[in-house]
Amino acid sequence: KKNYLKKAYFNRLNSALKILEKDEYYKDILKSNTFLNGDELTNIYSLIELLKKDKKLVNLMNPKYLTLFHGNFHTANILADKNEFILIDPRGETIGSVDYDESKMICHLITRYDEVHEDYFSLNKSKNKISIELTKESIGRRYAYLQDKYIDKIPKNKLRKLLLLA
Numbered sequence: 001k002k003n004y005l006k007k008a009y010f011n012r013l014n015s016a017l018k019i020l021e022k023d024e025y026y027k028d029i030l031k032s033n034t035f036l037n038g039d040e041l042t043n044i045y046s047l048i049e050l051l052k053k054d055k056k057l058v059n060l061m062n063p064k065y066l067t068l069f070h071g072n073f074h075t076a077n078i079l080a081d082k083n084e085f086i087l088i089d090p091r092g093e094t095i096g097s098v099d100y101d102e103s104k105m106i107c108h109l110i111t112r113y114d115e116v117h118e119d120y121f122s123l124n125k126s127k128n129k130i131s132i133e134l135t136k137e138s139i140g141r142r143y144a145y146l147q148d149k150y151i152d153k154i155p156k157n158k159l160r161k162l163l164l165l166a
Contacts, residue, residue: 005062008096009165017044034130036111060161063097073101074108075146076117103165106151110163112143 020026034041051058070077071091079086107113112134115121120136134140151159 004066004097005058008100009061013048029125029130032125032128032130034132036132037134038131061099061165063099066095067098068094069096069098070101071096073104075105075114097165099162099165103162106154106159106162109143109146109151112139115139 017030020030030044033043051061070087071093072089073087077087077089079088115134115136116132118136120134120139122133122135124131124133154162
């Protein structure tokens with residue numbers, strides 16, 4: 001449990017960044033200021049620096065316990081009807097942090113992941129700025145409803161932790 005955060009998040013993130021930094025297109029994107037529907041997103045490197053400096057925050061992110069978890073929990077992996085639901089496509093690891101599952105769902109709701117996944121967006125890239133505009137209004141309304149019913153009910157200190165885990 002002690003090294004879980006390092007293995008599950010930091011090592012995986014560093015490995016992915018090393019791969020992306022080798023690609024000219026992604027290298028530029030990683031260094032750019034990114035905007036989603038006009039809102040500026042914090043650059044990944046700035047987030048990493050924040051975490052390196054804030055040991056209290058890193059400690060807060062470390063799970064109190066490990067348990068069974070899905071590992072890829074978001075709206076596209078929930079099949080439901082009026083009476084039942086089933087979760088599909090787990091990541092493959094079975095033991096992890098429940099906070100990770102919750103943070104993944106929150107991230108997907110805030111970024112309206114389904115629109116990106118289904119190519120309902122426009123992307124404008126200039127030298128130091130990337131603008132992403134989500135274009136499917138019906139999906140946007142669904143996400144606004146889910147945010148109102150779920151995300152807005154989460155206490156701010158817990159939400160901050162979950163967003164950093166995402």
